Amino acid sequence: MTVRTRILLILLLAFASGFFALERWLSLELRPRYYQSFEEPLVDTANLLAEIAGREFDRPNPNFDSLYDAFERVYRRDPRADIYGLHKNNIDIRVYITDRQGIVVFDSHRKAVGQDFSRWRDVHLTLQGEYGVRSSPTDEILQRRDDREAGSVAYIAAPILRNNDLVGVLSIGKPKINVTQFILTAKRDLVWAVAGVAMLALLTATMLYLWFSRPLYQVAQFAERIAQGETLATPDLGDNEIGSVARAIAAMRQALDGKNYIERYTQTLAHELKSPLTSIKASAELLLEDMPPAQRQRFIGNIQAENERALNLIQRLLELAAVENRQGVVEKKPVVLGELTDEIAASLQAALLQKNLALEIGGDISITVTGERFLIKQALFNIVENAAAFSPIGGRLVIDVLSEADAVVVKVRDYGPGIPDYAQARVFERFYSLPRPGAQNRSSGLGLSFVKEVMELHRGSVSLTSSESGTEAVLRFPA
Structure with a gap:
């Protein structure tokens, strides 16, 4: 596994862990905090109403007609409240009162009067002198959210005391559907907020990953190609540790x-x-x-x-x-190939006349390539000189300059005897040469090696194809 892959996996694992931790926090922490803020004011309200309703227990037969009238008027109210996106247009609390035996003597919904609530946790715990609270499901509330708490009602009880004597229990019920809506809205907003922050963090991490891994990859590729014997310019990776490694590799290679x-x-x-x-x-x-x-x-x-x-x-x-010994092309300037072919023709004029050779230059000679003019001229000169040496007396040489989609191509063709099959794989080796027609000595065998080095230096290539009717050299420069 490469270092780049490890870094990417670590980043993905960190983000996945972060989102998982967020989801757990929202599930385990957010909901209880909202219910705490929901329950706390109900405790105050229950104790306040218990004190008010307790006055009726001063009489032998408590009468709650006035309290019924008050709740009927309250239930008809439209608060028209807009509470952080919650449009509240009705009063949804329920209040019931039991005596000291847990028998309901008042119910604001007029449904449970006379029933025994002594076993309900809110009433039972309060009669025992403890904090009474319970949560019970109800079918009367339309569930507006797919949430397990949305269809339940929380009941908070408070003792009714007269002269420090517990004479009854007042319990106030509040549906949880609204607070559940607040929880879901808050959860959604938090998820969007965290998602935005996560995207920003991911973008930052991606930039850091690319800033670190791409130079590291370039150094690895540079070292690998250096090991394969290629001639490369040292990549400019900045004044940092990775750049220092690249420069150290280049210095060691040199x-x-x-x-x-x-x-x-x-x-x-x-x-x-x-x-x-x-x-x-x-x-x-x-x-x-x-x-x-x-x-x-x-x-x-x-x-x-x-x-x-x-x-x-x-x-x-x-x-x-x-x-x-060069690590890269020193000069990168436009070179007009037509100018080079004219200069080479002038330099070889005596040799061409000596063998009565005709030099034909065709194609688009106005095409330019980018590189070092002197080296390109020397490479092309060696190719043309080599072709002239192997051409028969009275023959001809053809130079064509062509433009392709991804390259500029220079073709040099002679009509000599061609390269023997046994020699075609070795013509670019140093010091390997063939006897030239009409000459006693061989050449140095370094001309084609020079051409190959120059073309690789310019990110190009050179190739020779030969047959009995002649040889064609193709120099291919990147467009």
Whole structure:
């Protein structure tokens, strides 16, 4: 499992845990708090009404006609109250009074007079001198919310005392449907509020995740591609710990490459220079002896040719080394390909005339690519020079510049003998070369390696396709 995946899973787990904790808090804490605020004023109201109704117990036969009249008038009232979104247009409390035996002597709903309520918790506990309260279901209230408490009524009882003697119980009932509506509204509002905060937190966490994981992914990709031997510019990841890791990887790669590079090229240069130096030494030793002038001149020409070969080899090695040691294109400027083809044609004019070659330039030569002009010109020059070297006398070369959907393509075609099948897989290897028609010596074998390095440096590619009718080189630059 990658570090990025672990970070994402931890974030998701944290948010899931947070929402679960919120749901539990809303279920276990919010509801009791609302019912506490609902029950507390009922206690005051019950005790107040108990004191008022207690006066009737001063008479042998309590008479509650005036209290009935009062409740009838109260029930006809329309409060027209708007309580935080709750439109209250009726009075929904119920009051009943029992004597000291628990027999109902007054009921504001006129339904339970004469019934024995001594076993109901509110009455029973109050007659025992304790706090009496109960919650009972009712079918008389239309349930407006799908909630287990919405169809019940809370009853709060208070003792009726006369001269410190408990003579009865007054109990006041209040439906829970309204407070349940408050709870559901508060829960909905809290959920929306927390959801908004959670979305903001999730957005912030996502930005932090991307800020941290994307550079980490870039560093991992950079290290992986470096390990595969690709030439890459060090990604700019800022002045932070991740950026420091990327720069450290690049510095380590440069140090290791530098050591390996020197060792490899020292061995290669020594191996490749051994042949011309041996030839020069042998020719020089023979020149110390007496010989005919013609033979002497032949050995002098051999020394000059081998010396030229050694110098060319060293120059090509230096050019290839300069390209391979780069971590990115130094200059990124528009380069008009038509200008390069004209300059290359002028540079190769003598070689073209020597073999009577016709150079044809076609396509859209006004197309531009982005990169380092000098390197692109050298790469294209090597391709065209190579094609001219393998072209027959009196033949022709064709350069086409094309624009595709995702690339700019330069095609260079010759009509020479083509590349043998056994050599096609090795033409881009360093120091691998084929004998050129009409020439005694091979080339350095570094030209196509140079072209390959330049194209990779520009995020492009080079390929060769060959047949008996000629060879076509394709340089593909990203659009």
